Amino acid sequence: MATTMQEAWNARARADAVFYVESQHAADRDGFFARGEERAVLFLDPVLSRMFGDVSTLHALEIGCGLGRFSRALARRFGGVTAVDVSDEMIARARAANGAFPLIRFRATDGETVPLPTQSVDFAFSYEVFQHMPSHRVIEANLREVGRVLRHGGAALIHVRTGGPWLRALYVLANLIPSSAHAVLKRLRGKRALTSDPTWRGAPPLSRGQIERMCGAAGLRIVELLPDPTHAPGTRAFVVLTPAEA
Numbered sequence: 001m002a003t004t005m006q007e008a009w010n011a012r013a014r015a016d017a018v019f020y021v022e023s024q025h026a027a028d029r030d031g032f033f034a035r036g037e038e039r040a041v042l043f044l045d046p047v048l049s050r051m052f053g054d055v056s057t058l059h060a061l062e063i064g065c066g067l068g069r070f071s072r073a074l075a076r077r078f079g080g081v082t083a084v085d086v087s088d089e090m091i092a093r094a095r096a097a098n099g100a101f102p103l104i105r106f107r108a109t110d111g112e113t114v115p116l117p118t119q120s121v122d123f124a125f126s127y128e129v130f131q132h133m134p135s136h137r138v139i140e141a142n143l144r145e146v147g148r149v150l151r152h153g154g155a156a157l158i159h160v161r162t163g164g165p166w167l168r169a170l171y172v173l174a175n176l177i178p179s180s181a182h183a184v185l186k187r188l189r190g191k192r193a194l195t196s197d198p199t200w201r202g203a204p205p206l207s208r209g210q211i212e213r214m215c216g217a218a219g220l221r222i223v224e225l226l227p228d229p230t231h232a233p234g235t236r237a238f239v240v241l242t243p244a245e246a
């Protein structure tokens with residue numbers, strides 16, 4: 001039976017939560033949390049100032065908060081933050097690590113829905129999460145939730161994996177090979193076995209056309225598609241979105 005998103009991410013949280021959120025900072029917890037603020041300055045602040053100006057009275061949602069390094073950055077800027085994650089083990093660790101940030105409400109989810117009322121959020125944010133979602137159906141479900149919870153005048157900044165037809169074909173092929181075979185190959189390459197299944201590898205990268213179609217179906221309008229300065233060029237993008245009718 002396929003491992004569920006929750007089982008897989010709970011196993012990663014128990015094994016080494018910092019490593020599976022950001023493998024480069026496994027040995028440096030302070031650096032790991034500092035990196036959240038550094039990246040917020042790099043790619044979040046420019047979008048917030050273009051889309052809103054002052055956000056100090058607004059409510060932000062983070063999808064896939066992990067240990068909460070970006071939830072902290074959001075709490076330094078917004079009036080309230082709801083931070084959700086499919087892994088209740090990750091959420092427990094995030095709560096323990098962020099006691100100094102009482103503005104953040106951490107919630108575990110089913111990985112497809114957001115436990116907030118319709119049109120209750122001003123800003124939705126997600127970084128290094130949609131790239132791990134195991135199918136385009138799960139990505140579409142999450143985008144629909146973003147479209148549902150955003151208020152008129154709200155905006156979202158969603159980080160997605162992108163790629164051309166060859167890379168997309170490679171992912172389709174990789175997803176045909178059983179996770180047990182991937183685990184053997186990973187071990188041979190000195191990689192961790194918990195990076196062997198589709199909840200780590202993720203669905204095939206998205207083309208621009210697929211992003212436009214999925215966002216349109218979710219009731220969202222693309223304001224900008226921005227390059228990602230934190231990954232190899234062309235492999236990720238930030239999608240800035242607003243409700244389609246706004």
Ligand SMILES: C[S@@+](CC[C@H](N)C(=O)[O-])C[C@H]1O[C@@H](n2cnc3c(N)ncnc32)[C@H](O)[C@@H]1O
Nearest residue numbers: 009021064065066085086087090111127128129
């Ligand atoms: C690589 S970590 C990134 C965490 C955080 N965004 C950061 O950059 O610090 C991916 C996180 O997304 C969560 N996640 C994966 N799939 C998810 C889904 N469908 N819905 C919500 N959270 C998800 C995982 O449990 C994990 O905490």
